[in-house]
Amino acid sequence: MSILVLGTVALDTVETPFGKRKRLLGGSAVHFSMSARLFTQVNLAAIVGNDFPPRHIRFLEDKGVILTSLIRSGGETFKWEGKYEGDLNTALTLDTCLGVLTVFKPVISDRESRIKNIFLANVDPDIQRSLLKRLRSPRLVGLDSMNYWIKNKRKELLRLLKEVNIYVANDQEARSLSGENNLIRAARYLKSLGPDMVLIKKGEHGVLFYSPKFIFALPAYPVDQVIDPTGAGDTFAGAFMGYLARRGKSNAADLKRAIAYGTVAASFNVEGFGLEKTSRMNKAELKGRLDKFKSCFIF
């Protein structure tokens, strides 16, 4: 089954201890697509400005991403500039240019409105909601957000949480939205806000999954050189949601394996700037790392 992702397409300028890269193709929907494409057909709903390089369009098409609902609008493409220091766990945002994001009204085709597996990557909760309304028969809806919306559009986000199946958040966001420091209590609280399941991403410390039926935790895949973590969370979500879309079901075994795939996909992402690694990774490499990963914690 195919998947539909709503999110950003961005031009990222990133500085880490390993160097600086300007105007890399990035954004939540793009990073998501790079891993989801290995499991299923990806339909991308986003907006870019008239400064968006045509080579990026060709690149995405080459990767099999369906761009029917990528809107090209007058104005600037969304740009983000950030810096990572020390342990590379937290990005310091230096500059943000929202550009065309401020006028983004997602429009999807009739075919896409029938897609059952959806990921609402990080954009304004109002935009996420407007897409959600267009769906005919969603089966599994994942939602991501960020601290900015938790602070500034809390009401809208809370409303949205009642209508999705999986809420994906990083540890800071989970703590901030729940007011709980303990991540299991945070997850339990977030679950009570509406979604069936909560997935908390902890960067280099792995992931914690919570559903009323079971708790699941994985450490991160051990990577000895983190070059640029930008997009790791979306890469995780892409493999996670992509695997579930391919399976067409989401019982405990599917969910656990999906989380494991998300974990190893994210490990590729951090090993290079932007899409350097994820644009080249293939299913066999992902599977290879998955098998190796298992031996890291089976006792």
Next chain:
Amino acid sequence: MSILVLGTVALDTVETPFGKRKRLLGGSAVHFSMSARLFTQVNLAAIVGNDFPPRHIRFLEDKGVILTSLIRSGGETFKWEGKYEGDLNTALTLDTCLGVLTVFKPVISDRESRIKNIFLANVDPDIQRSLLKRLRSPRLVGLDSMNYWIKNKRKELLRLLKEVNIYVANDQEARSLSGENNLIRAARYLKSLGPDMVLIKKGEHGVLFYSPKFIFALPAYPVDQVIDPTGAGDTFAGAFMGYLARRGKSNAADLKRAIAYGTVAASFNVEGFGLEKTSRMNKAELKGRLDKFKSCFIF
């Protein structure tokens, strides 16, 4: 096979969001003993002052801890006062009274000098070294330290690292001593300083084990109410080293299982103040949690 632990016996005053407790029995050697005792006979080498309550001696003896080498000296028992806030990951030290620790010269019996499994818990590296010299035929020596010694007795610590088998550090210490932010690189560097293996404790984020033969990582056992994390690392080390001492060998399977036991033992520790939980836990509870833990991350 029995085990010998060198470390502190302390009176801890601790404040966490769940309350404040004064002069609890604590210290690295005591927390270590509470979990190690479930696997093997524990011999404790430490010092206390003449203000040390006799009931604590009886308590330790009741738990089967051999106190032949617990020195009772004139002066004050080592006291630590600390506070935890927020996510309870980092202790804020409010006061430290070294007391008799400043005159501590460990003396062990002839029988103890023949013990093969040793843990040098956190005390002055010079004291750790003086004990190490008295051992006749150590087989497996674990070493813990702390930031204070990394800063103030670096040379002595580096010398000691060449003579031990396992270096146990928390993530801050590993980063500080290695100068590496990435924990795998940090572990690899620490290994190059002498020990055969490196074990990095990451608190609520679990543990990372490094040896040239394999890397092993486990998330923390999910605990939904962390009351007081004081001593969690030593409780981990106690179960880890205790299990290995009981096995009498340390191949990959033993090491992995030892790390898993350390993880679940630490989860009991954080669920109560001081020794509240670890003094009562038994082998069956530990085993029960170990089995439950497995299902948390097998995919």
